[in-house]
Amino acid sequence: MSSPIQFNFTQARGTTDRVSVIVDGMRTNIEEIKQLKETLLTEFKGAAAGGYTEVTNILQAKLDAYERSLGKLNGEVIRTSVDGGDMDVTDKSVGASFH
Numbered sequence: 001m002s003s004p005i006q007f008n009f010t011q012a013r014g015t016t017d018r019v020s021v022i023v024d025g026m027r028t029n030i031e032e033i034k035q036l037k038e039t040l041l042t043e044f045k046g047a048a049a050g051g052y053t054e055v056t057n058i059l060q061a062k063l064d065a066y067e068r069s070l071g072k073l074n075g076e077v078i079r080t081s082v083d084g085g086d087m088d089v090t091d092k093s094v095g096a097s098f099h
Contacts, residue, residue, distance in 0.1 A: 007091060012081040023074045030067050034060070 037056050044052050080086045 007087050009083070009088070009091075012087065013083075016077055016081045019077045020074060023070050026070055027067065030063050033063060 037059060040052065041049070041056060078085065082088070
């Protein structure tokens with residue numbers, strides 16, 4: 001015998017909010033790293049500047065990819081878990097079939 005499907009919307013909202021706060025903090029860290037990178041680019045001179053530019057270009061590409069990934073993660077959590085999201089729609093659809 002199987003168990004009934006249960007989804008705690010209050011708990012899901014709380015978790016979704018925490019994920020969003022964490023993602024926002026990570027985005028803040030990314031911006032701080034980008035600012036530090038720019039500061040160092042302006043301060044390095046001579047041969048060191050050329051090598052650092054190559055490294056920062058690689059870093060920038062990775063930071064951009066990481067930021068896109070965070071956006072996708074946050075978007076999927078929200079799309080799935082909030083009011084009007086996938087779980088809510090599924091719950092209402094299944095509930096409506098019992099009327």
